[in-house]
Amino acid sequence: MVLRVLLFLWIAVTMVIALLRAPLVPVLEETTRVLYFHIPAAWLTVVALGWSMINSVIYLVRRDLRADDHAAAAAELGLLFCIGATVSGALWAKAMWGAYWNWDPRETSIFFVLLIYTAYLALRGSIEGEEKRARLSAIYSVAAFVAVPFLIFVVPRMYATLHPDPIINDRGKVDMDPMIRWCFLSMLVGFTGLYVWLQSLRVRVSRLERAAHAA
């Protein structure tokens, strides 16, 4: 319980400092604040989908359904954070570029990631039998994750984009005001803690569902 309360306070205090103390980026003005939600959500999309792929490989090697539980939970949460990043990005795009959706390379890429992982969940829902579902889903998840780094990191760099430069620039440095950087990194840590909590909770629910079906 102590860890949970710490997580609550961590994110709440970061929100207070980010909204009341951190300066605004001159070009972004008031929309600077979207950064504290949008980038952590995008970061956790990649982390969760990567975790789903790792557990899918573990399942294919060991045939352990606990790994399949982790893979499915991570894919669900990855999709959830991806929706969060897409919606916050669309709101940001409306404020900065004048339209919610512009089919910018980064927007198009995230649209494909959403489609790929929605299809993953549809696939899981359509297969009868735990072993078969776990095996086919694991193969799909490994294949799907090959597209993720390409769509998120490569495609947006290959074409002209409206999207701002990555946080870590070409010289490997983070170009941010120290206070903004502190709030951003703090929110990144808080969101990662929230993800770890949700992931463990979802896995526990999957185990309960399996026990209920077996009974």
Place this chain on the structure above:
Amino acid sequence: MNHNYVVLGVSLLVWGLLFAWILRVEARVRELEKR
């Protein structure tokens, strides 16, 4: 009233509600695990 306080209030309310909901779900999961 500074609009930053309004945004902060809404953000804290949403985070608080989400946190309370996750705690409730976890309590329910713990209860089912004990059965």
